[in-house]
Amino acid sequence: MTQLIFHHYPSSPFAEKIRAIFGFKGLRWTSVHIPMIMPKPDVIALTGGYRKTPLLQIGADIYCDSALIADVLERLAPTPTLYPAESAGMARIVAQWADSTLFWTAIPYTLQPAAFQHSLSGMTPEQLKAFMADRAAFRGNAPIMQVPESTGALRLYLEQFEAQLADGRPWLLGKATSIADFSVYHSLWFVRRVPPVAGILEPYRHVLAWMERVQALGNGTSEKMESGEAIALAAASKPSSTEGEAFLDLHGIARGERVTVAATDYGVDPVEGELVLSRPNEIAIRRVDPRAGEVVVHFPRIGFRLQRQG
The missing domain is CATH 1.20.1050.10 (Glutathione S-transferase Yfyf (Class Pi); Chain A, domain 2)
Known part of the structure; x- marks a missing residue:
């Protein structure tokens, strides 16, 4: 299965949410411990400024916010489901x-x-x-x-x-x-x-x-990785292709335009990049970092604001 690199720290409540989902789905994952407070240079290399915990890294794709991470895990491992039909x-x-x-x-x-x-x-x-x-x-x-x-x-x-x-x-x-x-x-x-x-x-x-x-339910099975290794892996990988994806335009902003994405509640540091994905529940931007290389940073639509840069 795809390598799931999870950036977290032990006392993070939102990280515990995802660790428990790993256990529910019986998943194997790679654990990267990150600092509780700033500075977080390796996190910023991957996200471009987003600093909340946790993050899920799959190659050069970086998924922010536990709500979106849960959806990604459901897509990769649909059984047992987090979203039973009756509820x-x-x-x-x-x-x-x-x-x-x-x-x-x-x-x-x-x-x-x-x-x-x-x-x-x-x-x-x-x-x-x-x-x-x-x-x-x-x-x-x-x-x-x-x-x-x-x-x-x-x-x-x-x-x-x-x-x-x-x-x-x-x-x-x-x-x-x-x-x-x-x-x-x-x-x-x-x-x-x-x-x-x-x-x-x-x-x-x-x-x-x-x-x-x-x-x-446990926390699944994990192995450790240093954050520098995770950045090197991102730099050696290519983001998943978004070509041919349907594009939901709610802002009058076209695919490929320069944008910023920021949380609307707290930790509102904006992330800049090229808009490459707009789904009903997800938006994503492409950016290039000197250390991590070309990455695509994904955000849930709910709780985040998309704006044309400048």
Whole structure:
């Protein structure tokens, strides 16, 4: 099968989402650990400026955002499916909500002062200070919940999940595992790994049992690679061809024009390149890097803004 090079770090919630999907699909993957904070020179060589975690690299094709990565893995390994027929549409909607609203509820709750140092254990005071400065710049002007609000909201969501699972269903949307399970799981996984705040989960026995089922899927089989090797592999590869692909024009921008693509929520650093792909759920640009060579960087359509350069 195609070599799946996954750029991540162990404590990243969105990376845990994809690691769990690797386990669900029984996939073999190559692990490249990246820094938690800037500078990330090897990441930027591949993406041109996008700095969120994780990334999936297949040769000289770089896939950004866990929602798109999940779609790519589904395309490459359709069985077992992340999108069962009876719940595919709802599963995607729940996943999008979980990756945004639930995530930004769990993060301020988990990183509250009482738990902050524990959640980032192993860091020196200087590293903690650098982490906070990096995340402030990364978040930009995006609003963040205060601890009382995030605590209250998270409890309400947990009560709703508990009620959903109380009828004996094994997965959030019924008998079949779906993308909704992995998208909800990763934020709760982040909470559960920090003992000072993990107690919020304890009253919800059905939620905890469901989390155990997701965890039991494992993380697939992985082998390690250094980031420099991944860049060399990209430089020695050619991006997959987009010739003959249908082109969905929603912006009045033609294939081949110079554009920028940027996230619309946080980590909004723009990536410049030549527009080569526009699908209903995906856009991609071609760029050339002195180290990585010619690469095509792929983004999901939802959550990203495409603009003509200049």
